[in-house]
Amino acid sequence: MGFDVLLKGNNMMRLLEGVGVALKISLISVVISIVLGVVIGVLLALKRPVITAVFRAYLEIVRIMPQMVLLFIVYFGTTKALGLNLSAEAASIIVFSFWGTAEMADLVRGALAGIPVIQYEGSVSLGMNTFQTYRYVIVPQIIRRMIPLSINLITRMIKTTSLVMMIGIVEVLKVGQQIIEANRKSSPDAAFGVFATVFLLYFLACWPISMLSKYLEKKWEN
Amino acid sequence: MDEILQVKGITKRFDDIVVFENLNLTVKKGEVVVIVGPSGCGKSTFLRCLNALEDIQEGEITLDGESINRNKKDISRIREKIGMVFQSYDLFPHLTILQNITLAPVKVKKRPKAEAEKEALELLERVGLLSKKDNYPRQLSGGQKQRVAIVRALIMHPEILLFDEVTAALDPEMVKEVLDVVLSLAKEGRTMIIVTHEMQFARAAADRMIFIDGGRIVEEGKPKDFFENPKTERLQKFLQTFTYDDEK
Ligand SMILES: Nc1ncnc2c1ncn2[C@@H]1O[C@H](COP(=O)(O)OP(=O)(O)OP(=O)(O)O)[C@@H](O)[C@H]1O
Ligand SMILES: [Mg+2]
Numbered sequence: 463m464g465f466d467v468l469l470k471g472n473n474m475m476r477l478l479e480g481v482g483v484a485l486k487i488s489l490i491s492v493v494i495s496i497v498l499g500v501v502i503g504v505l506l507a508l509k510r511p512v513i514t515a516v517f518r519a520y521l522e523i524v525r526i527m528p529q530m531v532l533l534f535i536v537y538f539g540t541t542k543a544l545g546l547n548l549s550a551e552a553a554s555i556i557v558f559s560f561w562g563t564a565e566m567a568d569l570v571r572g573a574l575a576g577i578p579v580i581q582y583e584g585s586v587s588l589g590m591n592t593f594q595t596y597r598y599v600i601v602p603q604i605i606r607r608m609i610p611l612s613i614n615l616i617t618r619m620i621k622t623t624s625l626v627m628m629i630g631i632v633e634v635l636k637v638g639q640q641i642i643e644a645n646r647k648s649s650p651d652a653a654f655g656v657f658a659t660v661f662l663l664y665f666l667a668c669w670p671i672s673m674l675s676k677y678l679e680k681k682w683e684n
Numbered sequence: 685m686d687e688i689l690q691v692k693g694i695t696k697r698f699d700d701i702v703v704f705e706n707l708n709l710t711v712k713k714g715e716v717v718v719i720v721g722p723s724g725c726g727k728s729t730f731l732r733c734l735n736a737l738e739d740i741q742e743g744e745i746t747l748d749g750e751s752i753n754r755n756k757k758d759i760s761r762i763r764e765k766i767g768m769v770f771q772s773y774d775l776f777p778h779l780t781i782l783q784n785i786t787l788a789p790v791k792v793k794k795r796p797k798a799e800a801e802k803e804a805l806e807l808l809e810r811v812g813l814l815s816k817k818d819n820y821p822r823q824l825s826g827g828q829k830q831r832v833a834i835v836r837a838l839i840m841h842p843e844i845l846l847f848d849e850v851t852a853a854l855d856p857e858m859v860k861e862v863l864d865v866v867l868s869l870a871k872e873g874r875t876m877i878i879v880t881h882e883m884q885f886a887r888a889a890a891d892r893m894i895f896i897d898g899g900r901i902v903e904e905g906k907p908k909d910f911f912e913n914p915k916t917e918r919l920q921k922f923l924q925t926f927t928y929d930d931e932k
Contacts, residue, residue: 583737584774584833588788588840589764598787602778 487554488623492616494555495562502563503570517567524564529622532557558619565615573607686713688875689734689844694743696729703729704899706743711844711877716870718878718886718907721896722922727879728771730896731846734877735768748843764792767837771849773829775821775836781808782817785836793840800839807835811865827858831865838869845869847878883926887911895919 505513524532537553540546548556577600585595689711696703703726711717719727732738734745739754746752752762775784785804789795808814811831821829830850837845847866851859863885870876870889880886886893886907893910895903895918903910903919914920 578772578774580770580772580774581776584770584776586760587735587737587763587766587768588836589760589792590788591760594791598791599776603776606778 483551487551487558488616488620490555491558491562491623492619494559495566495615495619496612498559498563499566500570502567503574506567506571507574517564521564521568524561529557529561532560554623558623562615562619566612569608569611569615570604573604573611576607577603687711688713688748689877690744690746691734692744692746694733694740694745696726696733696738697741702899704896707899707901709894709901711875713875714873716874716876716878716889716891717894718880718890718892719894719896720880720883720886720922725896726899727896728848731768731848731877731879734846735763735766760792764840765843767840767842767845769830769833769837769845769847769850771852773821773826773833773853775829775832777821780818780820781813781824781832784821784832785839788836789839803839804835807838808832811835812861825858826854827861830854830862834862834865834869843875845874845876847876847880849879849881851880851882883911883923895922897922 502517506517533553536557537548537550540548540553581599581603582595585599586592590598687710689709691707691709693706693708695705695707707730709717719730721727729738733740734752736752736754736756736759744751747762747765750762753759756762775781776787779787782801782804785807786797786800789800789803790797805814805817808817811834813828813831813835816824816828816832821832824832834850850866851862854862859882863882866876866878867885867889870878876889878886878889890907890910893905893907894901895910895916897918903914903916905915910919911923914923
């Protein structure tokens with residue numbers, strides 16, 4: 463069934479290392495996403511048409527593109543197009559931050575937009591100044607709205623990173639690239655074959671875990 | 685000089701829509717002014733101008749001789765003297781009833797917390813909501829929320845109270861419990877401007893009635909004359925919309 467692979471050589475160690483790398487990547491990405499997301503979310507609350515339109519497009523791209531595709535684009539794209547030699551880790555951090563920032567900004571925007579105007583007006587009508595209004599009335603409400611949503615996003619990010627890492631994206635991508643490079647002359651179609659295989663591997667690894675996480679989500683709901 | 689509030693020739697426009705033009709009003713200390721008028725005539729906008737929640741394009745509003753202006757640095761200090769209760773509920777959902785009431789006196793007026801709480805509890809008792817002090821707004825009915833909103837305004841010891849259709853969003857059976865509180869405030873000599881569609885209440889509470897229509901004060905007077913002998917045809921028509929008779 464393929465489980466014996468885990469017992470071969472130091473495969474188990476490599477898998478665990480992968481998880482460690484995954485956690486590191488998700489933590490860095492989460493921090494970047496929160497910082498950039500809050501900044502962009504506040505900018506979005508200003509409701510400037512251009513900012514909003516650009517962000518909408520950005521969010522759509524992030525939501526439509528599977529993270530894996532983004533990873534391939536960043537990892538191989540930068541090497542090919544820009545001649546940069548990006549590590550798989552750096553590529554992952556870029557992709558996950560790109561994704562997390564969009565989602566986080568949308569959460570912040572939503573939380574800000576969800577505070578009714580009457581909350582500001584009720585507060586200033588009591589003689590509170592702008593700072594006091596934000597400090598005691600608006601921000602506490604935003605934080606209360608944001609916490610559950612952000613935790614949900616962060617767990618999703620960690621889950622997704624681990625999925626990618628657990629099947630050893632570093633190895634898979636590296637090996638994949640090496641195969642493509644090595645066979646450029648003899649077999650120009652290698653890229654297709656390699657990507658198809660990688661896709662299949664991802665699917666086989668992700669699908670059961672995604673089922674499990676869905677099941678757990680349901681179970682923890684109550 | 686017992687005139688507290690002076691509104692001198694104010695004009696309010698939203699872009700090119702004129703809500704009212706050259707409006708004048710003087711309110712004396714202890715006077716209860718009730719404003720009525722058709723929906724959309726600008727009653728809420730007028731009250732919001734008094735509190736500088738809206739800016740005005742022309743004219744001047746003064747409270748105790750101090751000009752009320754949205755762009756003034758010390759507008760918060762003037763707003764302290766103006767208590768406002770809105771039609772839609774505006775209690776702070778993340779704070780308990782007691783915290784809702786004591787927030788402004790403690791943070792704005794810098795009163796000791798214990799003292800503010802003591803007064804808050806007395807006021808809550810007065811409106812029959814002492815038992816709700818540790819509840820959150822979502823656990824209260826609409827009528828209870830509005831009574832808390834009134835207490836929250838009262839604890840700032842405002843010089844004038846503005847009520848904007850405070851019962852319009854309530855179920856009918858809760859209207860009275862709120863209006864009773866407003867009426868008792870009117871009777872104890874507070875200065876108030878009340879916007880309402882409740883004509884019986886208006887008549888009981890008002891020292892002076894004002895009818896606004898088409899961006900102007902069309903008619904004003906003592907409640908008795910206002911309701912029994914309306915002089916203008918427009919007020920007669922308006923008052924008729926609140927009466928029911930059998931003749932078809
Ligand atoms: N922010 C705004 N921008 C543009 N127009 C506005 C704005 N606020 C109010 N208006 C307009 O100003 C007019 C007066 O509105 P206002 O809410 O003051 O009426 P009102 O007398 O309080 O009505 P109601 O009895 O329904 O509460 C209306 O025609 C309304 O559409
Ligand atoms: Mg109104």
